[in-house]
Amino acid sequence: MRATRRLVGSLCLLVFVTTAATTPVAAGAADAPAIVAAVPNPVADGDVGEFVVVRVPPTSTANWTLTDGETVVSLPADRPGARLAVTDSPNATRRLADAPVVAVSHLSLSNAGERLRLRRDGAVVATLEYRDAPSGERLVRESGGRRWRPVGFQPRDVRSHGRATVTGFLLPDAPGVPVETLRDARRRILLAGYTFTSDRVADALVAASRRGVEVRVLVDGAPVGGRSARGAAVLDRLVAAGVEVVVLGGPHARFEYHHPKYAVVDDRALVTSENWKPAGVGGRSSRGWGVVVDSSSVAADLARLFRADAGWRDAIPWRRHRRNETFDAETPSNGTYPSRIDPETTAGTVRVLTAPGNAESAVVGVIDAADERVDVIQPTIGRRDGPLLRATVRAAARGVEVRVLLSGAWYVAEENAALTEWLNGVAERRDLPLSARVAEPRGRFEKIHTKGVVADDVVVVGSLNWNENAVSNNREVAVAVRSADLAAYFREAFAADWSSGPGRTTWVLVAGAAAALVLAMLVAKRTVRFVD
Structure with a gap:
């Protein structure tokens, strides 16, 4: 629909x-x-x-x-x-x-x-x-x-806020940061996400609700692949504990997908690239970036966004939504990874970006303003002629050192290998300071799920995938933080992931039904937009 x-x-x-x-x-x-x-x-x-x-x-x-x-x-x-x-x-x-x-x-x-x-x-x-x-x-x-x-969609301008204390963190290195931030709530938690299956996060929300904290959850009504029975049980548990849970969807929904990953906790804002599940904020799989912004202004801004998104007719109470739904079994990620890079707290000025409407042009502006270095980390990238990738190549054309790091996960490995080959070919033909690579985690994480940019002293962190559907049709949230220290922190993390290997694509031969399944999923992936 x-x-x-x-x-x-x-x-x-x-x-x-x-x-x-x-x-x-x-x-x-x-x-x-x-x-x-x-x-x-x-x-x-x-x-x-x-x-x-x-x-x-x-x-x-x-x-x-x-x-x-x-x-x-x-x-x-x-x-x-x-x-x-x-x-x-x-x-x-x-x-x-x-x-x-x-x-x-x-x-x-x-x-x-x-x-x-x-x-x-x-x-x-x-x-x-x-x-x-x-x-x-x-x-x-x-x-x-x-x-x-x-009807009901309200375009927003980029919202600029003053200087704030900002804590940057990595996943899976520091999974305690998101949960501890939620556990510290005394007045309100407004949690927005795409999917929600994390028992640890649910524990924090239930405990907060029991001590009188206002707790509200907003997730997508029809994530790609459907909702798991595990996810449904977690949402059931939240509602039973008195937490308000609504899902966005229906034939006249304002967004293709409700895809942000943020939480307003009292006067702080937690913004990440990761879903509320063990693979994401639980630190069990994905490489992710996140920030905690200690700012009443940023928190109030995201609280207004949350209430607007949760207050329209396409926001359906979970209990009513689940009546006609079926749920599939799912095995949660359970990987363990080393904590090599600790969180870092510094200060910076913050802008809140949202899609649809302003996030794409704002990120293009960040890249266009760079004079020295641009590092891009994405699960995958859409059209080669998209505004974001064009801005990246344009930066290299004016002499900016540019690196693009993409995921090596099996479901995007083929397209990412092709894109990196094309970008490196453009760099060679035009003699540009541009290089692209498919990441090799080598035991530090399972796959790249980050949607991040470091451009000189500006860091962009959030849910914005670099594809047309994300920038034009999805609800997405990101923050752009201007801070030399925070930029150095995330650039160090980027460099560690970049230097782990040349990004060779590894193919594993499997037999029988498993091989057929993998092949079918690869073929299907070519026709499905990356959303996660």
């Missing part, structure tokens, strides 16, 4: 023209007249609740009207400067709109297409034209342009 919805949305043709704001609003243009958004095709019989969001400049005494060429709607003269949701079904629209609702006598938007005009004293100042409006979606403005998004 989700994939179908995204495909429909991507095929919709739209044109957005305004005399005052044809590009993302620049300084001084925030008050320009505009048709901000439109929802022509809400999920309701007869499209009840359809609306158009307009913005009228402050101090204006003009006569403002909205028309589709057939009907003219007069806008209230006493609301200049506001974003107004114009509708003829105010009760239905209030559940959908993020702006004050203005009731008009008649508004009828065609699902097939419409040309809307905002007029000031009879002169057209903004125009919105669309065709084939997808069900349950609205037109929104983002840093890369404008597109259809599910």
Whole structure:
């Protein structure tokens, strides 16, 4: 259902023209007249609740009207400067709109297409034209342009915060950091994730709930491969202990996947690349990066994000969601690995990045600003012509030393070997200071799951995979921390993983049914986007 919805949305043709704001609003243009958004095709019989969001400049005494060429709607003269949701079904629209609702006598938007005009004293100042409006979606403005998004999705700007104390840590080296952070909670834990199967984390949440801490959990409703019986039992246990657990999903969900890995713990924020399961935060498998940010500002920012994501109609209580679900058996990871690099606490300035909307362009900006070194560590990378990889090659072209380290896990080994060969070929042909490698863990971890960048003195840590689905359709969260000390810490970790070997791909011959299974999974992987 989700994939179908995204495909429909991507095929919709739209044109957005305004005399005052044809590009993302620049300084001084925030008050320009505009048709901000439109929802022509809400999920309701007869499209009840359809609306158009307009913005009228402050101090204006003009006569403002909205028309589709057939009907003219007069806008209230006493609301200049506001974003107004114009509708003829105010009760239905209030559940959908993020702006004050203005009731008009008649508004009828065609699902097939419409040309809307905002007029000031009879002169057209903004125009919105669309065709084939997808069900349950609205037109929104983002840093890369404008597109259809599910109703309820609110694009965010990059949020900049002041200087804060930041603790960097590695997994599997320091699995105690995430759990101890949760155990220290005295007031609130808001935990957001993709999957959740960790008994250790569940223990910490149940204990916190019992001592009166507000504990809420938000996870994806339909992770790739389904939810395991073990994961369902852990969520059942949380709910039985009084923890609020909701899942994001459904045919009109705001995101393809709810994929972040963060927790707000009192006035601290824990942000990692790892899932809430033994393989991730439990330190039983994956190489991951994480930070704990001691900042009431960052915590408040992520708390607002959590409440917005958990407060829409696609957020379904776990008990209701599980009624019609089936669960598969799963054997949790149980590897043990040495703790070679201890956590490090320092200070830095922090920015919060989110997808969809701003994370991709923000990370591109971090790479574009680098003068000396860029180190990229990812499980795998999507299109070779994607903005993130283009920025990486562009950095090397201006003389920046660039290294790209990818996972050698069996399910991405073939594509990662091909990509590293291509990148190294580009470097050789163009004489660039760029090198790429597939990692060999050699007993220090099982696989790379980190989604990280170190660019000069800026570190990016979070859930953002470098593929189109992650940056455009998933809910993702990352932080960009400017700190020379933190950058040195993660660059040391990167160098240790980089130098472990030349990244040779190892193939293991297996027989009979096992061989068939491995082959089938490799073939299937080519058609499935990496999400974990």
